[in-house]
Amino acid sequence: MKVLLVGGGGREHALAWKLARSPGLTRMYFAPGNAGLDDLGDCVPVQAEDIAGVVGFARQEKIDLVIVGPEDPLCAGMVDALQAAGIRAFGPSQAAARLEGDKAFAKEMMRQRSVPTGEARIFTTFRDAKVYVASREGGVVVKAAGLAKGKGVAVCDDPADAILALENIMVNRIYGAAGDKVVVEEKLVGPEVSILALVDGNTIYVMDSAQDHKPIGEGDTGPNTGGMGAYSPTRLVNDRSMRQIESEILVPIMDALRSEGVSYKGVLYAGLMLTAAGPKVLEFNCRFGDPEIQPLLMRLKTDLLEVCMAVVEGKLDSVSLEWDPRPAICVVMSSGGYPGDYQPGKPITGLAEAGAMEDVVVFHAGTQSRGHQVVTAGGRVLGVTALGDTLEDAARRCYAAVDKIHFEGAYCRRDIGAKAMKP
Numbered sequence: 001m002k003v004l005l006v007g008g009g010g011r012e013h014a015l016a017w018k019l020a021r022s023p024g025l026t027r028m029y030f031a032p033g034n035a036g037l038d039d040l041g042d043c044v045p046v047q048a049e050d051i052a053g054v055v056g057f058a059r060q061e062k063i064d065l066v067i068v069g070p071e072d073p074l075c076a077g078m079v080d081a082l083q084a085a086g087i088r089a090f091g092p093s094q095a096a097a098r099l100e101g102d103k104a105f106a107k108e109m110m111r112q113r114s115v116p117t118g119e120a121r122i123f124t125t126f127r128d129a130k131v132y133v134a135s136r137e138g139g140v141v142v143k144a145a146g147l148a149k150g151k152g153v154a155v156c157d158d159p160a161d162a163i164l165a166l167e168n169i170m171v172n173r174i175y176g177a178a179g180d181k182v183v184v185e186e187k188l189v190g191p192e193v194s195i196l197a198l199v200d201g202n203t204i205y206v207m208d209s210a211q212d213h214k215p216i217g218e219g220d221t222g223p224n225t226g227g228m229g230a231y232s233p234t235r236l237v238n239d240r241s242m243r244q245i246e247s248e249i250l251v252p253i254m255d256a257l258r259s260e261g262v263s264y265k266g267v268l269y270a271g272l273m274l275t276a277a278g279p280k281v282l283e284f285n286c287r288f289g290d291p292e293i294q295p296l297l298m299r300l301k302t303d304l305l306e307v308c309m310a311v312v313e314g315k316l317d318s319v320s321l322e323w324d325p326r327p328a329i330c331v332v333m334s335s336g337g338y339p340g341d342y343q344p345g346k347p348i349t350g351l352a353e354a355g356a357m358e359d360v361v362v363f364h365a366g367t368q369s370r371g372h373q374v375v376t377a378g379g380r381v382l383g384v385t386a387l388g389d390t391l392e393d394a395a396r397r398c399y400a401a402v403d404k405i406h407f408e409g410a411y412c413r414r415d416i417g418a419k420a421m422k423p
């Protein structure tokens with residue numbers, strides 16, 4: 001099968017690395033890809049958001065399956081456009097992807113089926129939002145309702161900070177139209193987990209658990225990022241809580257969509273907080289988590305192409321996913337300055353040495369080939385991922401690999417997985 005993978009981040013490199021092991025794969029293309037993907041197939045000069053370009057290329061090359069990685073093209077209707085052109089595509093339709101693309105809509109769907117989530121109000125004017133926030137006591141969370149690359153959320157301990165966040169989103173419009181609507185939510189407390197499920201329209205298959213590390217700073221401090229590291233599985237979720245998450249969150253949200261005439265196919269990712277009152281939804285995403293999928297795919301033993309095809313063809317009940325019981329951990333190396341401004345174009349060294357280590361894979365995210373040199377080309381640059389006998393062992397290997405890699409301004413958190421390790 002010829003596969004076109006849309007995107008060019010760490011998630012897409014991990015998907016491609018795993019797809020490359022599928023016996024059914026004959027050729028892979030990436031739109032637009034990155035320096036790591038160069039080795040696994042052909043990077044084509046079509047941007048991930050370019051719906052007409054992707055449809056045109058898929059048609060021209062007679063692609064058998066298009067896998068859409070990032071949320072922007074999913075929310076813009078890329079899968080609908082591919083299907084309309086008679087091309088098989090993995091990912092939710094535009095209407096289904098709204099669960100991620102519009103946090104106000106997601107809240108409405110949750111409310112409809114009493115899915116556990118933080119109490120929230122939705123605002124379209126700064127004035128109303130400000131009055132509401134000023135009347136509240138305790139922490140509030142301010143969220144731009146639209147897509148903001150994982151950065152549109154401000155967790156505020158006092159109303160003055162929340163008002164500042166509202167002003168930035170609604171008046172200064174730092175996230176553009178994504179801030180036309182704002183969700184103001186109660187602040188929840190507890191550890192966070194990422195639960196990713198495959199959905200084929202009917203069957204839901206919940207994957208092993210993972211935990212992300214969103215803030216830039218060690219000890220979960222500083223502004224949020226797209227994710228600075230992740231590990232899988234996490235002891236925070238057991239079989240019982242997984243069943244509860246499935247029956248109280250994933251199934252009802254699918255039912256809520258169905259009652260709106262929307263069928264969900266692809267990956268449904270629930271970002272959850274495990275509060276004293278049980279798991280509550282922080283957000284839904286309509287695609288594989290980045291960097292959660294890096295450790296998950298290093299642990300997946302099943303043929304990924306078969307799994308993706310089962311989702312697309314509505315035959316998910318016929319597959320079963322097998323996982324390596326060993327834990328895996330991914331540490332993101334980012335450009336200095338991220339999640340704020342950073343300078344691209346820094347040469348990266350040590351990639352081959354790190355990648356040669358046993359049970360270590362260096363997934364590329366923001367990288368680019370410049371002649372024989374790989375240079376930085378984004379905020380999150382690499383996702384160094386390792387398997388180990390224990391989480392401690394995986395972390396040791398992962399950081400040993402990280403220490404072999406150098407580029408000017410390189411930054412990583414040194415405490416990925418630390419919370420889950422025994423003191």
Ligand code: AMP
Pocket residue numbers: 118141143150153155185186187188189192214224271282283
């Ligand atoms: P989201 O993109 O909605 O998942 O939010 C990004 C991050 O903000 C989450 O991973 C949490 O760490 C934090 N966050 C979001 N909503 C809340 C909430 N209601 N209470 C506390 N923290 C939150």
Ligand code: GLY
Pocket residue numbers: 150212226227285288289290291292
């Ligand atoms: N790691 C968080 C996300 O993929 O949104």
